[in-house]
Amino acid sequence: MAILKIARMGHPILTRRADPVADPGAGEIRHLVSDMIDTLLDAGAAGLAAPQVHMPLRIFVFRITPERAGSSPEDGPLPVTVVINPEIDLLSEERELRWEGCLSIPGLRGAVPRSPRVRYAGVDCEGRAVGAVASGFHANLVQHEHDHLDGILYPMRMRDFSLFGFTEELARTDTGKPGR
Numbered sequence: 141m142a143i144l145k146i147a148r149m150g151h152p153i154l155t156r157r158a159d160p161v162a163d164p165g166a167g168e169i170r171h172l173v174s175d176m177i178d179t180l181l182d183a184g185a186a187g188l189a190a191p192q193v194h195m196p197l198r199i200f201v202f203r204i205t206p207e208r209a210g211s212s213p214e215d216g217p218l219p220v221t222v223v224i225n226p227e228i229d230l231l232s233e234e235r236e237l238r239w240e241g242c243l244s245i246p247g248l249r250g251a252v253p254r255s256p257r258v259r260y261a262g263v264d265c266e267g268r269a270v271g272a273v274a275s276g277f278h279a280n281l282v283q284h285e286h287d288h289l290d291g292i293l294y295p296m297r298m299r300d301f302s303l304f305g306f307t308e309e310l311a312r313t314d315t316g317k318p319g320r
Contacts, residue, residue, distance in 0.1 A: 142175040143182050144193035149245045149293055153191050158198045158289040164224040169199070170265050176201050177220050185243055187281050189288030192244050198225050200285035208277050214257070215276035223270055226262035228286045230255040231273070238280045240294045241307060249310055251303035252294050254280050 147153050161169055180188040180201055187202035200223050204216030235253035258279045261271030274282055
């Protein structure tokens with residue numbers, strides 16, 4: 141078990157496009173994925189992308205706990221899921237504001253416009269196809285993690301910076317209460 145160091149906003153690895161993984165089953169990829177899962181669980185986070193742990197590869201891991209799952213079958217709960225070389229399709233022109241935080245931007249949250257439904261696909265370390273049609277928190281999480289692979293941090297998607305602030309301060313106001 142290895143807990144990896146999280147790159148924080150300002151580190152150049154977070155703003156570059158990650159490279160495709162040539163061999164998802166390679167030993168070094170399996171080791172990285174295992175360490176990413178350990179890091180995700182240690183942090184109590186919902187998702188983690190390889191660039192966040194200083195690896196410029198198109199990999200993310202995520203989970204949806206029962207507390208974060210929605211009522212739709214497209215919105216979890218899900219155990220830890222590994223997605224390598226993901227592709228994503230936004231299934232709606234509509235955008236909903238969703239509150240987001242990020243391990244790479246500790247202590248801050250913001251309301252980000254996201255598609256309410258997406259379809260994503262990739263493979264796991266065994267080369268098995270993974271993916272789903274997702275809605276709610278599940279869709280939001282997949283979009284957030286996929287953005288990391290393209291060098292996009294959630295503040296880069298925000299339109300209204302009055303809905304961006306320290307988590308602790310937002311919790312004291314009505315501004316920070318909607319969403320998850």
